[in-house]
Amino acid sequence: MEPTVSTVSIPPVWQYPRFGFGQRTERGQIIGLKYYAEDTYLADEYGAGWRYILLPNKNTEDDETRIEDDIKLLSPQELKTALETEINTCLRQIQMLKHELNAVGVSVVATNYTVEETTQQPQEPPLPSLHGLVDAGKFILKVIAKHPEYLALNYQPDLTIGDAETALSYLELELEPNQSPALDIAD
Template sequence: MEPTISIPKGWQYPRFVFGQRTERGAIIGLKYYAKDTFLADEYGAGWRYILLANKHTEDEEHRAEDEIRLLTPQELKIQIQTQISNHLHQVESLKQELNAIPASVVTPRSSAETKLQDQTQQPYSPPYPPLHTLVDAAKFIIKEISVHPDYLALDYQPDLTIGDAQTALSYLQSELELNQNSNAASNVPPQK
């Protein structure tokens, strides 16, 4: 089962969550200064967020909740499109590097070998992403839904809850890991 975070009674819920992008960087941590404590007296009660502006450094910022501004949808879109563009540029560079590798010598095959290979090939179908990747993505999306302000504002009480969906995905992930471990164990050669 996936671990969950509980907020103690008397603490307000954080307005932001891990991974959200702000104008000062991504949220990588949270801490709470409870009322009637030294830190709250010194800096103010409430949530503090740890932000990382650049994932290639270890320089982080600590900001109070009222100092945080999320990116607008347009700013977020531009930032993500820029990242995609940079990654595509890296892919193109790697392809050029790959193409620069000298070709290997190909030995000619008989027409019978070619015909046999053609008969045994399966029709092409696009590959599916690994199931564990899809499960991780679904768990992330459900977590984001559960903390979304529009969802929290709903008076929505279905028979099956967000927690039920998270539990089902956790069971599926456990089953996948069990299956993967048993497959790995069956492929281990016997020891002499």
């Protein structure tokens, strides 16, 4: 079944929104927009302009509304890391589902977004690069450090998120191919 394509038209007297549906921001994905037009009660009460409805966590129904100036899109690197993390999560879920199918005597191979039955053993997806995992770890630590629930904890462990970020930075340096070998001073 083909998806229906619809057009959204914005009245010419309204300013055009800076962001669109589905874009990922530092506070979540944009799932809705609403406009408070000039000379209306809502604009007088809260200010005219666009409001964006964000879904911080796709596993809850809680959303939040933010004004345009409060929206900051993810950087290209942050977006890449977030998408790779989501892809890896989906690949792990696929592997778990394949394992369940194997447990009942059916094996599958996923190719080009279709699933075909086969008698061959499914291949494990390739492991993501260590650089990619380090980037994903750094991104996740940044999100945790900004998360309102984390900030509300008043959590003060011996090892902090900053320590974890530093450890990942050191690991990242070790992975750089053009690093000169460490000098052996003990000679």
